[in-house]
Amino acid sequence: MRAALSRLRVVREPNLAMTARALEESAEGPRPLVPMAGGTDLFVYLNAGALPEQDYLDLWHLDELRGVIDTPGGVRIHALETFANLRRDPLVKRRYPALAEASSWVGARQIQNRATIAGNIANGSPAGDSLPVLLALDARIRLVRFSAPRDVGFDTFYTGYRTSVRHPSELIHSILLPWPLPGTRQYFRKVGTRLAQAISKVVIATTITVQKGRVTRARIALGSVAATVVRVPSAEDALLGEKLTPAAASEAARRLRESIHPIDDIRSTAAHRLRVAGRLVELAVADALR
Amino acid sequence: MKIRCRVNGVSREVETPPMVRLLDMLRETLRLTGTKEGCGEGECGACTVLLNGQPVNSCLVPACHAEGASIVTVEGLSKRGKLSPLQEAFLHGGAQCGICTPGMLMAAQALLQENGAPKEAVIREALAGNLCRCTGYVKIVEAVREAAKVTRAAAAAKKPARKKKAAGKEKAGGKQKPAMKKAARKKPATSRGKRARRA
Numbered sequence: 001m002r003a004a005l006s007r008l009r010v011v012r013e014p015n016l017a018m019t020a021r022a023l024e025e026s027a028e029g030p031r032p033l034v035p036m037a038g039g040t041d042l043f044v045y046l047n048a049g050a051l052p053e054q055d056y057l058d059l060w061h062l063d064e065l066r067g068v069i070d071t072p073g074g075v076r077i078h079a080l081e082t083f084a085n086l087r088r089d090p091l092v093k094r095r096y097p098a099l100a101e102a103s104s105w106v107g108a109r110q111i112q113n114r115a116t117i118a119g120n121i122a123n124g125s126p127a128g129d130s131l132p133v134l135l136a137l138d139a140r141i142r143l144v145r146f147s148a149p150r151d152v153g154f155d156t157f158y159t160g161y162r163t164s165v166r167h168p169s170e171l172i173h174s175i176l177l178p179w180p181l182p183g184t185r186q187y188f189r190k191v192g193t194r195l196a197q198a199i200s201k202v203v204i205a206t207t208i209t210v211q212k213g214r215v216t217r218a219r220i221a222l223g224s225v226a227a228t229v230v231r232v233p234s235a236e237d238a239l240l241g242e243k244l245t246p247a248a249a250s251e252a253a254r255r256l257r258e259s260i261h262p263i264d265d266i267r268s269t270a271a272h273r274l275r276v277a278g279r280l281v282e283l284a285v286a287d288a289l290r
Numbered sequence: 291m292k293i294r295c296r297v298n299g300v301s302r303e304v305e306t307p308p309m310v311r312l313l314d315m316l317r318e319t320l321r322l323t324g325t326k327e328g329c330g331e332g333e334c335g336a337c338t339v340l341l342n343g344q345p346v347n348s349c350l351v352p353a354c355h356a357e358g359a360s361i362v363t364v365e366g367l368s369k370r371g372k373l374s375p376l377q378e379a380f381l382h383g384g385a386q387c388g389i390c391t392p393g394m395l396m397a398a399q400a401l402l403q404e405n406g407a408p409k410e411a412v413i414r415e416a417l418a419g420n421l422c423r424c425t426g427y428v429k430i431v432e433a434v435r436e437a438a439k440v441t442r443a444a445a446a447a448k449k450p451a452r453k454k455k456a457a458g459k460e461k462a463g464g465k466q467k468p469a470m471k472k473a474a475r476k477k478p479a480t481s482r483g484k485r486a487r488r489a
Contacts, residue, residue, distance in 0.1 A: 008309035010354055036352070040332055043311065043350040047330045056309065060355050084344070108419025109397065111332055113344040114351065196418030197333055 005046060009055045010036070016064040020171055021146040023057055027169035033057035035171055037080055038114035040107070041123040065118075065173065068092060074178040076142075079118030079171070083130070084109070086117065096177055098186035098205050102133045105188075108196045118172040124162040124228075125199075127267075131229040132205035133188055135221035137177050143170040151176070161227035181217065184209040185288040191276050193267070200224045201268035202276045206284040208239065215239045220252070220281060225262040225273055234259045235281060249285035253278035295356045297322070298366030308354035312346075313337045315353040316363060324364035324392050328421070335420030338393035339363050345400040347419075364392035367399065375444070376402065376437040384433030386424035394420050398434045406445075407438055 011026075011033055013019040026033040036042055036056040045051045059065060065080040068089050075091055086092050087103035106112055106120075106129045120128045121141065139154040143166055154175075158164050166172065180186070187206045192198025203223035209216050218236040223229045235256035242248040262273035293304045297320060306315050316322045316339065328336030330349050337348040340362040341355075367374045373381075376398055385391040394417060401408055401416035408416070413434045414427075422430060 005309050005311065005314075006307040008307070010308040010352070012354070038350075039352055039355070040347075040350050043352070044331045046309075047311075047349060058354060061357075107332065108335070109400070109416060110335060110338055110345050110347045110419045111350075113341075113346050196415075 004049065004053065007053065010058050011055065012058040012061065016062050016144075017146065019057060019059065019062060020144055023171060024146045024169040026055070026057075027167070031055050032168045035059055035122070037116040037119040038082065040111050040115040041119060059171070071176070074176055076174050076176050077117060078174045080116045083112040083115050083117070087112065095180060096133075096137060096186065098133045098136065098188040098207070099130065099177070101188040102130050102190070102205065105129055105190045117175060121157070121172055121175070122166070124158060124164055126161070126226060126228050127200050127203065127224045128229065129190060129200065129203060129223070132203055132221035132223045134175065134177075135229055135231055136186070136205040136207045136219040137180070138219070140176045142173040142176065144173040145170045149173060155231060158228040180207065181209045183211050184217075187284040187287045189280055189283065191280070199267060202273050202280060204277065204280040204284065206281070206288075208244070208284070208288040210244060210288065213243055215242055215244065220256065220284070222260065222277055224267070225260045225277055230260070232256050232259050239285070244285055244289045246282075249282045252285065253281045256281050291354060293353055293357050295358065296360040298362055304353070306353045308352060310353045311349055312339070312341070312351040312353055312356055312361075313348040315356065316348060316361070322363050322365050326389055326392055328389065328393075333421070334390070334393070335397060336390055336393040338396040338420065340396055340400055343400070343403065345397045362396070362399075364395055367395060374399075375440040376434070379433040379437040379440065380430070382433065382436075383429035384425065390420060390422040394422065394430055398437070401434070402438055402441065406442055408434070410435070
């Protein structure tokens with residue numbers, strides 16, 4: 001296992017432009033470079049001997065990929081921001097409390113100091129803690145290649161289990177979170193086997209916007225219940241135009257249980273996930289009432 | 291590749307393949323075997339070291355990310371052959387079989403550097419990434435509180451001595467301003483102490 005690690009090659013370029021060029025050039029060849037950030041997912045696979053021999057492209061030293069920036073359209077979070085930073089960033093805490101909350105539930109301190117938001121996205125696990133939040137906040141992902149950047153809505157980013165629209169020649173550059181609408185309440189809750197270091201059985205993030213006593217917009221996003229993180233439009237529709245009442249909440253929960261089809265796996269059962277997911281929607285609505 | 295870093299305050303130059311784990315670089319190349327490998331997947335925290343002051347799982351860090359960094363391992367806690375207050379406190383039941391202890395110590399050290407008087411819930415969260423199969427954690431949490439108390443007491447014991455010095459200077463030649471500045475600087479430590487007592 002360690003012998004294999006000692007053979008692995010790492011490419012490290014001095015800046016983002018040269019890094020992007022190295023990635024784009026390698027993507028056309030037989031050995032595309034694999035971008036590496038904090039390595040908290042990558043080294044789990046490497047230590048288990050579960051990856052073929054690949055060449056890596058180091059991003060960790062690129063400060064151009066760090067920073068949380070206030071823009072007219074919202075907050076731009078750069079790729080290498082760690083969950084340790086995001087859980088205590090004043091702007092994130094004030095405007096996107098669900099993201100700060102989710103960041104505080106990733107692994108434990110040691111993981112939060114190394115794990116990055118772009119790493120969570122690129123790893124693409126349906127259980128990724130920050131992913132339902134990005135979906136509920138209508139995040140847009142900026143991908144860059146040496147030739148040109150492009151922005152992709154996070155709701156169209158994944159194409160299947162751990163697959164995405166990101167081309168091997170593209171890097172995740174940053175995530176744009178639009179400003180939340182006035183009257184929006186954000187909610188996050190992760191349900192796992194224990195409080196820390198758990199991979200979720202079900203994870204939920206919601207944003208519920210209430211104007212003049214009625215719901216004008218709702219986003220209900222779930223992880224660990226499908227091959228990708230998912231939004232549940234039927235449950236969102238159940239809340240639209242309604243007052244936030246227990247009846248509206250249980251109707252949303254009922255529709256949610258009809259719409260999702262979780263599976264039995266090593267972490268939980270389909271039946272438990274369905275029950276918990278519905279209950280979480282009710283809790284999210286109750287939270288929005290406060 | 292050649293990696294230049296500081297390990298426990300000493301500048302080192304290490305020749306290592308870039309994707310070897312920081313854990314292996316420390317244990318096998320530098321022969322600092324205090325850091326332990328437990329699970330090898332970032333779950334148990336036994337391999338915790340401080341990388342630029344922050345606790346990380348060294349089994350998940352490539353050696354190339356240690357370039358230019360400052361690393362502290364469990365070997366770096368004692369000073370001139372004397373155990374740190376944290377290590378002393380762990381001797382009273384916080385360590386049993388010992389495999390988790392180096393990682394526990396480093397995670398706790400990181401906490402105490404930020405927070406001199408952590409409440410129990412804060413300690414438990416800071417150590418949530420470190421598994422122990424012997425103690426049931428109670429003795430470990432107590433050890434961290436004890437170390438924090440001892441460190442605060444030591445800091446408080448130093449304070450009046452300094453004040454006396456400042457007072458002496460005042461009488462001798464009257465340098466009042468620096469003495470006041472010193473007192474102002476100490477304020478946060480005092481208020482932190484008060485909060486802990488309330489808890």
